[in-house]
Amino acid sequence: MDISTSNIKRILVTGGAGFLGSYLCKRLVAEGHDVICLDNFFTSQKSNVSDLLMQPNFELIRHDVTHPIWLEVDEVYNLACPAAPCHYQYNPIKTIKTSVAGAINVLGIAKRCRAKVLQASTSEVYGDPEVHPQPESYRGSVNPIGPRACYDEGKRAAETLFMDYHRMNGVNIRIVRIFNTYGPKMHPYDGRVVSTFIRQALAGEDITIFGDGQQTRSFCYRDDLIEGMVRMMEGPDDFIGPVNLGNPDEFTILQLAEMVVEMTGTKSQIVRKPLPPDDPVRRQPDITLARERLSWQPTISLAEGLKKTIEYFRSINIADFRPPTPDYI
Ligand code: NAD
C-alpha cells in the first residue's frame, strides 16, 4: 500500500482480536499504520489475528482493559467488551467494569497522549425501544436492574465518560452506536443469532428460535460497519457523534432462520425456546445522520452477507474453537 509516512499513525485497538477488532486491525495494518492489538481473549482467540503476527507494523498484547496500561499512541479504537448476551451475562460485574474502567483507562491514554479515541457503543443504549426506527436523539428505554443492564448501562456510562472527558479535558472523541453486525470471523460459539443459526444449520442441529421469532433485528455486514467506523474516526473534529452505524433493513428472527435453512440446504428443524428477559422487540437504526455527515450507508444485503458468512463457517474446523464461557451450548 502506497502511503506517505506522515499519514502513518500509531493506533491502539482494544478488543482487537475479536470479530470486529480483528478485521479493523487487518485493514489498519494494510494501510501501513502501526497497530497495537490489545485483548484478554475472553471471547476471541489468537488465531483471529495469526495472519498479522508476522507483520512488522502489528503488535499483540495480552492485557485486560480494566487495568491501566502505559502506551504512546495517536488513535484508540475501544472495542474491548463481550458483545453477546450469554457471555456478557456470565460475569455481569466484570462486564460493567470492562465498559466503565476500560473507558476510563483509554480516555486516560487519550488525554495524556492527545490521541483521538473512538468508543464502540451499541444500539443497546436504546434498550427495548418505544421509538422506531431509533434516531440518535432517542434517549432509550433500558431496564437498569435487568440481566442486560450490565452491558446496556455499562455502555451508557462509557458514553457519559467520553462526553465528560471531551467537555472537561478537551479529549478528541468519537462515539459510534453499532447495531447487530455479523460476518466471517464471528466466533462459532459466540451465542449471537447469526453465528448460532449458521453453526446449528451446518451441524444439522435444531435451530433455536427464542420466543415466537417475531422480534426484529437489522443486520449489518462486518465490512460495511468497519468502513463507517473508520470514516467516523477520520472525519472532522466537530462531528463526535454519537452516530448510529447499522443496516436499516429489518428482519424478524424467524425470517433469518428461514433464510439460513434455505441457503445452507440443511435438514435442521426450527424449534422454539423461551424468550430471555428484556429481549428487545424491535430494532432498526435511523442512519440519516451517518448518511449526511459520513456519506456512509451499507452496501451489502443480508442475503449477500449471509452467503459469505456461511462460506466462512464451512471453511473452519469448529473443533478448533472453545466456547468462551463454561456450560454454553
Ligand atoms: P467480540 O466478542 O468478538 O470482541 C470483543 C473483544 O473484546 C474480544 O476479543 C474479547 O476477548 C475482548 N475483551 C472482552 N473483555 C475484555 C477485557 N476486559 N480486556 C481486554 N479485552 C477484552 O465482539 P465484537 O462483535 O467484535 O464487538 C466489538 C465491540 O463492538 C464490543 O465493544 C461490542 O460491544 C461492540 N458492538 C458490537 C456489535 C455487534 O453486533 N458485533 C453490536 C454493538 C456493539
Ligand code: UDP
Ligand atoms: N436469538 C434466537 N436464538 C438464538 C440466539 C438469539 O432466537 O439462538 C434471538 C434473541 O432472542 C434476539 C435476537 O435473536 O431476539 C438477536 O440476539 P443476539 O444475541 O444476536 O443479539 P441482541 O440483539 O439480542 O443483543
